[in-house]
Amino acid sequence: MESLILVLVGVLVAVATYLILSKQLLRVILGTAVLSHAAHLLILTMGGLKKGGVPLIGESEGPYTDALPQALILTAIVISFAVTAFVLVLGYRAYKMNGTGNFDELRGTPDE
Amino acid sequence: MSNIIVLPLIVPVITAILLVFMRENVLLQRIISLLTLVFVAIISIVLLMEIQVQGVMRIDFSGWLPPFGISFVADSFAVLLVFVANIVAAICVLYAIFTIGERYEKMYFYSFTLLMIAGVNGSFLTGDIFNLFVCFEVMLLASYALISLGGEKIQLREALKYVLINIVASWIFLVALAFLYGTVGTLNMAHIAVRVMEAGNDPLITTVALIFLIVFSLKAGLLLFFWLPGSYSVPPTAIAALFAALLTKVGIYALIRTFTLLFTNNTEVTHTVLGVMAGLTIIAGCMGALAGRDVRTIASYNVLIGVGFIVAGLAIGTESALQGVTYYLMHDMVAKAMLFLAVGMMIYLTGETVIDKMSGLIRNYPVFGWMFFIVMCSLAGIPPLSGFLGKVLIGQGAIEGGNFVLLGLGFLSSLIVLYSLLRIFLSSFFGETIISLEDEKPLPRRVELPVILLALCTIALGIGAEWMSPYITDAAETLHTPSIYIDAVLDGAKWQGEVNE
Numbered sequence: 001m002e003s004l005i006l007v008l009v010g011v012l013v014a015v016a017t018y019l020i021l022s023k024q025l026l027r028v029i030l031g032t033a034v035l036s037h038a039a040h041l042l043i044l045t046m047g048g049l050k051k052g053g054v055p056l057i058g059e060s061e062g063p064y065t066d067a068l069p070q071a072l073i074l075t076a077i078v079i080s081f082a083v084t085a086f087v088l089v090l091g092y093r094a095y096k097m098n099g100t101g102n103f104d105e106l107r108g109t110p111d112e
Numbered sequence: 113m114s115n116i117i118v119l120p121l122i123v124p125v126i127t128a129i130l131l132v133f134m135r136e137n138v139l140l141q142r143i144i145s146l147l148t149l150v151f152v153a154i155i156s157i158v159l160l161m162e163i164q165v166q167g168v169m170r171i172d173f174s175g176w177l178p179p180f181g182i183s184f185v186a187d188s189f190a191v192l193l194v195f196v197a198n199i200v201a202a203i204c205v206l207y208a209i210f211t212i213g214e215r216y217e218k219m220y221f222y223s224f225t226l227l228m229i230a231g232v233n234g235s236f237l238t239g240d241i242f243n244l245f246v247c248f249e250v251m252l253l254a255s256y257a258l259i260s261l262g263g264e265k266i267q268l269r270e271a272l273k274y275v276l277i278n279i280v281a282s283w284i285f286l287v288a289l290a291f292l293y294g295t296v297g298t299l300n301m302a303h304i305a306v307r308v309m310e311a312g313n314d315p316l317i318t319t320v321a322l323i324f325l326i327v328f329s330l331k332a333g334l335l336l337f338f339w340l341p342g343s344y345s346v347p348p349t350a351i352a353a354l355f356a357a358l359l360t361k362v363g364i365y366a367l368i369r370t371f372t373l374l375f376t377n378n379t380e381v382t383h384t385v386l387g388v389m390a391g392l393t394i395i396a397g398c399m400g401a402l403a404g405r406d407v408r409t410i411a412s413y414n415v416l417i418g419v420g421f422i423v424a425g426l427a428i429g430t431e432s433a434l435q436g437v438t439y440y441l442m443h444d445m446v447a448k449a450m451l452f453l454a455v456g457m458m459i460y461l462t463g464e465t466v467i468d469k470m471s472g473l474i475r476n477y478p479v480f481g482w483m484f485f486i487v488m489c490s491l492a493g494i495p496p497l498s499g500f501l502g503k504v505l506i507g508q509g510a511i512e513g514g515n516f517v518l519l520g521l522g523f524l525s526s527l528i529v530l531y532s533l534l535r536i537f538l539s540s541f542f543g544e545t546i547i548s549l550e551d552e553k554p555l556p557r558r559v560e561l562p563v564i565l566l567a568l569c570t571i572a573l574g575i576g577a578e579w580m581s582p583y584i585t586d587a588a589e590t591l592h593t594p595s596i597y598i599d600a601v602l603d604g605a606k607w608q609g610e611v612n613e
Contacts (some may be wrong), residue, residue, distance in 0.1 A: 016403055020280070020358055025272070039286035046294030058484050069293070070246065076286060079249045082357045083282075087275055094268035 025101035031112035036080035120233035128226035149202035149519035156195040157560035168600035170282025179303035185239035208350035228254035274343040281330040288323040302601035321375035336456035341412035349456025357449035387427035393420030433509025435588035440502025450566035472545030492530035
């Protein structure tokens with residue numbers, strides 16, 4: 001199971017890298033969103049996938065599954081939501097102000 | 113008593129939220145934000161005194177003892193940085209009050225600044241590496257908002273690059289965290305240090321250390337700094353000064369914490385890489401500072417030289433070098449804020465950014481001119497200003513450790529800092545004045561006040577070095593002997609047994 005998830009992480013990273021390297025602003029933003037999900041999956045996998053019972057005393061006999069990675073990615077997901085929302089707004093404003101979403105044209109002129 | 117460790121994080125957060133509701137009342141916002149920053153600075157002095165009495169302090173949230181819960185750990189190094197960071201932030205906010213204008217103030221400028229300070233303080237004080245990530249993100253999100261505040265074309269463009277670079281860096285941080293957790297199975301920094309020492313020379317841990325090195329270098333502006341000069345030159349002066357003073361320093365703090373506490377086993381690899389990167393950063397920063405014609409570019413590349421110099425001290429790693437690092441880090445916050453404020457004022461007064469187009473500013477604004485002279489001397493390391501002692505201590509450490517290449521680079525970079533700033537001073541401040549009496553923009557004393565305050569800080573740091581030295585010695589000792597920190601966090605023998613199981 002772990003190896004399967006790791007392959008999935010690899011695929012997600014590949015997709016995200018492809019998207020981030022493109023020139024369209026929106027694609028880059030989507031790429032960063034995919035990238036953060038790959039990282040979350042990686043944390044979950046590195047902490048060990050479900051190996052034992054629920055980590056609640058009285059509910060199961062143990063050994064318990066490590067609950068910490070889930071707490072970690074919960075935090076990380078919230079942060080990545082916030083950042084993605086912010087970048088989307090920022091990207092929209094930059095598109096409106098500069099009139100383009102293409103990174104080549106966003107470079108600007110040196111005399112500005 | 114140790115409950116006050118949490119105040120530097122929580123007070124700015126609460127006041128930032130309160131300020132959101134006071135949007136229309138600009139005066140109240142100004143007063144509250146200044147009071148908050150001064151309050152946190154006072155708290156950190158109290159903490160500093162307390163640490164000298166009872167050693168490294170910590171607070172375990174909700175009573176979950178380490179290594180299980182999240183804890184805040186206050187050692188002299190972290191608290192000294194909190195103190196200087198808040199003083200500098202208070203002065204930058206003072207400058208913002210006088211200059212930034214009501215438009216920015218009503219766009220929640222103070223809330224974002226306080227949130228950023230909360231993130232900075234949290235990063236300094238946390239004893240849990242995932243919490244470090246969270247505090248980093250709090251600080252970065254606030255800085256994303258601050259850099260794009262105002263919404264001008266060039267700001268949005270540079271903000272996009274800055275944000276995207278930082279998102280990728282945060283992603284690498286998460287990957288490093290995942291591998292670290294998978295390898296040592298803990299997140300408490302002291303506990304990680306114990307486990308890493310037990311694991312010995314594990315190549316996987318060295319790899320994780322190098323990934324952390326990449327992440328924090330991206331944040332600190334070490335070698336992978338190509339985003340820095342662009343993004344530091346677009347926001348208004350007060351914000352740029354805050355960024356230059358604080359943001360890179362948090363990255364450097366994380367580097368120092370990781371490579372003195374966590375990954376101390378395989379120093380031949382990690383510290384060599386650190387040294388090489390520091391050297392290259394100094395060289396690249398010097399080339400940028402020499403080549404720049406724009407005052408803002410020269411100032412930004414001076415930030416990089418400072419980063420390189422501090423990390424060189426970390427790479428040398430002897431106790432006196434670490435004392436120098438602590439001292440120089442404090443000096444650099446003050447001096448870089450002052451440099452950016454001075455550069456911003458030059459641009460405001462002349463409306464130009466290229467140094468050849470300004471001339472004779474000292475005739476019209478004599479006090480301001482001599483303030484620039486002070487910051488130049490301070491950054492170049494001329495006694496009795498604050499840059500001197502840090503450079504001497506790092507140099508002494510380099511001689512002890514036999515790191516003569518870094519020693520040479522570090523001291524050559526001082527000359528280049530002096531030259532690049534002297535060039536601004538000679539061509540922009542001396543010479544025939546280009547501003548006629550009618551065109552002269554008034555420079556009220558109160559706008560000069562923050563720069564004068566920072567100048568007083570840098571003089572005080574230099575002259576008061578004797579008074580500071582017990583705290584700095586203590587900070588360097590804790591950095592050099594990780595067991596002090598580890599024992600304080602894991603409560604010595606009481607937890608050692610269970611930890612080792």
